[in-house]
Amino acid sequence: xxxxxxxxxxxxxxxxxxxxxxxxxxxxxxxxxxxxxxxxxxxxxxxxxxxxxxxxxxxxxxxxxxxxxxxxxxxxxxxxxxxxxxxxxxxxxxxxxxxxxxxxxxxxxxxxxxxxxxxxxxxxxxxxxxxxxxxxxxxxxxxxxxxxxxxxxxxxxxxxxxxxxxxxxxxxxxxxxxxxxxxxxxxxxx
Numbered sequence: 001x002x003x004x005x006x007x008x009x010x011x012x013x014x015x016x017x018x019x020x021x022x023x024x025x026x027x028x029x030x031x032x033x034x035x036x037x038x039x040x041x042x043x044x045x046x047x048x049x050x051x052x053x054x055x056x057x058x059x060x061x062x063x064x065x066x067x068x069x070x071x072x073x074x075x076x077x078x079x080x081x082x083x084x085x086x087x088x089x090x091x092x093x094x095x096x097x098x099x100x101x102x103x104x105x106x107x108x109x110x111x112x113x114x115x116x117x118x119x120x121x122x123x124x125x126x127x128x129x130x131x132x133x134x135x136x137x138x139x140x141x142x143x144x145x146x147x148x149x150x151x152x153x154x155x156x157x158x159x160x161x162x163x164x165x166x167x168x169x170x171x172x173x174x175x176x177x178x179x180x181x182x183x184x185x186x187x188x189x190x
Contacts, residue, residue: 149186156182 028034160178164171 153182153186156186 029038157175157178160182161175164178
């Protein structure tokens with residue numbers, strides 16, 4: 001059994017040595033014996049990346065940037081052109097607006113002058129009509145006053161004759177004396 005124990009201890013040591021040998025010295029990236037191989041593949045990879053960038057990616061990026069710059073330049077030129085056109089349109093609008101205002105003022109002045117002339121003419125006609133109607137009214141008033149005065153004289157003669165007849169019954173009333181007294185009184189002589 002001692003031999004078995006020795007044998008098993010030797011197998012265990014051998015198994016541990018195999019396990020340590022198969023695990024290697026540690027991480028392969030840190031193994032100095034593989035550095036030349038790693039450096040070679042690093043250079044190959046960097047060269048491949050550089051070639052892909054130089055031949056494929058960078059030309060595409062440069063084309064996109066150039067196209068974008070061209071678009072920006074064209075857009076800026078178009079914007080300048082539109083700005084110039086807008087300024088010209090604004091000037092034309094301002095001129096048209098000023099012309100329209102001047103025309104509106106001219107039309108308003110002409111219309112005002114026409115209205116004033118029509119108003120003066122209508123006022124003159126109205127004044128003539130009023131003067132004619134006033135003259136006609138004054139003539140009618142004079143007729144009415146004359147008629148009223150005549151009527152008052154007649155009524156005064158009749159009333160005076162009746163009053164005298166009532167005050168002095170049986171006496172004859174002198175119509176000429178009554179007429180003369182009433183005429184004098186009406187004219188303000190009495």
